Amino acid sequence: MTDTLSASSASLAPGSDTAPGSEIAQERRVVTEIPGPRSRELHERRLAVVSAGVGTTLPVYIDRAHGAIAVDVDGNHFIDLGGGIGVTTVGHTDDSVVEAVREQVGRLTHTLFTVTPYEPYVRVAELLVQHSPGDHAKKVVLVNSGAEALENAVKIARKHTGRNGVAVLDHGYHGRTNLTMAMNFKAAPFNTGFGPFAGDVHHAPSSYPYLDKLSGAEAAKRTIGYLEKRVGATDLACLVVEPIQGEGGFMVPAEGYLPALVEWCRANGIVFVADEVQCGVARTGAFYASEHFGIVPDLITTAKGIAGGMPLAGVVGRAEIMDSAHAGGLGGTFGGNPVACAAAVAVLEQIVSRDLLAEARRIEGVLKPALLELQKQHPVIGDVRGMGAMLAIEFTDPETGEPDAATVARVAAAAAEQGVLALTAGTYGNVIRFLPSLVISDALLIDAVGVLDAALSAS
Incomplete structure (x- = not known):
């Protein structure tokens, strides 16, 4: 699973890859370092005027988005596996x-x-x-x-x-x-x-x-x-x-x-x-x-x-x-x-x-087996759970069973550098959660799991 797949260009219906009427290709694309220069500039502006109590998981500044792809001000295309923490269920900037x-x-x-x-x-x-x-x-x-x-x-x-x-x-x-x-x-x-x-x-x-x-x-x-x-x-x-x-x-x-x-x-x-x-x-x-x-x-x-x-x-x-x-x-x-x-x-x-309930089940049918396969390759993944397009993997030390928040933080950061936005969660900070849009393609899901696999495999 270490070789990632690029989403092809096709029309965006549930399970496909491009957005009709949109210039945003439904594919992962990293064109600068993460965060890029324009994001870093905006972050400096933000630090001067926004309360420190408003935290930031990843200081990349999103300019536009469609379907399952968010594009930052530097032109990087991210696979969005968080969907605004479960908000963009029908996809970013859905036409309707x-x-x-x-x-x-x-x-x-x-x-x-x-x-x-x-x-x-x-x-x-x-x-x-x-x-x-x-x-x-x-x-x-x-x-x-x-x-x-x-x-x-x-x-x-x-x-x-x-x-x-x-x-x-x-x-x-x-x-x-x-x-x-x-x-x-x-x-x-x-x-x-x-x-x-x-x-x-x-x-x-x-x-x-x-x-x-x-x-x-x-x-x-x-x-x-x-x-x-x-x-x-x-x-x-x-x-x-x-x-x-x-x-x-x-x-x-x-x-x-x-x-x-x-x-x-x-x-x-x-x-x-x-x-x-x-x-x-x-x-x-x-x-x-x-x-x-x-x-x-x-x-x-x-x-x-x-x-x-x-x-x-x-x-x-x-x-x-x-x-x-x-x-x-x-x-x-x-x-x-x-x-x-x-x-x-x-x-x-x-x-x-659009029968989006079926699309949520489609996502589970693609993503959950891929995560279970990931678990077989990486014993640090202690549990794979969830339903539909609400799935998670919990990380624990394979010998002690103790929560492993450090690996979660490292993997999430490495995935972001490769154009995958993954959210963390859990009482112990040791869970990566998946809340993708219900219009995300199978190819984007597999691509994203490949990025996580590569991050886990890195020493």
């Missing part, structure tokens, strides 16, 4: 999204939906109701970001139940607001020094099959037992769970774990909230990852891939729970902006019309 945004900008950019509403917000809500799990009556509120969606889900659950307690799982990540920082498992870099945090948030053990070796039933018994002893079910408003954990390292829970938690919540009047900010919107080969586990959440938080790069998020859930909030209790100045909503309509309609 661009057209929808342009048309909406010319009609209406803002009124505030809670003052004088507009149709795009309603249409997004209709599509979310249609495509989220369960055939019960559902309603929606739209907001700006994933963290804001989590804040609202907790507010709604508290109002509905009359309880205050919030339960979350180890290795979870939920945002950077005060409440969601309290809900995060890993402190650095998200929480460090920013407290005190919101109270009545309780962390319980999760299902991490690679490390804990527990069955779903055993892991659920551990989680439930902890919460019943530490908090008490009658004091919990909600249990917030990422069906597949994101920043924590793409942990897929053991079979039966999530259904057992849902059953416990139902029996005790606890609102089950699925945080699908990262794993939702076709990412895993289903509209929402909850479907893979046969569960129907009471509330789902959704964001990232919903609007093709425009800022939009929301909560969709059981109508009787969503309607617990009083008029005026939900909303915000920019929540459900008409331009972002127009983009979301274009994205959600394309998921169906």
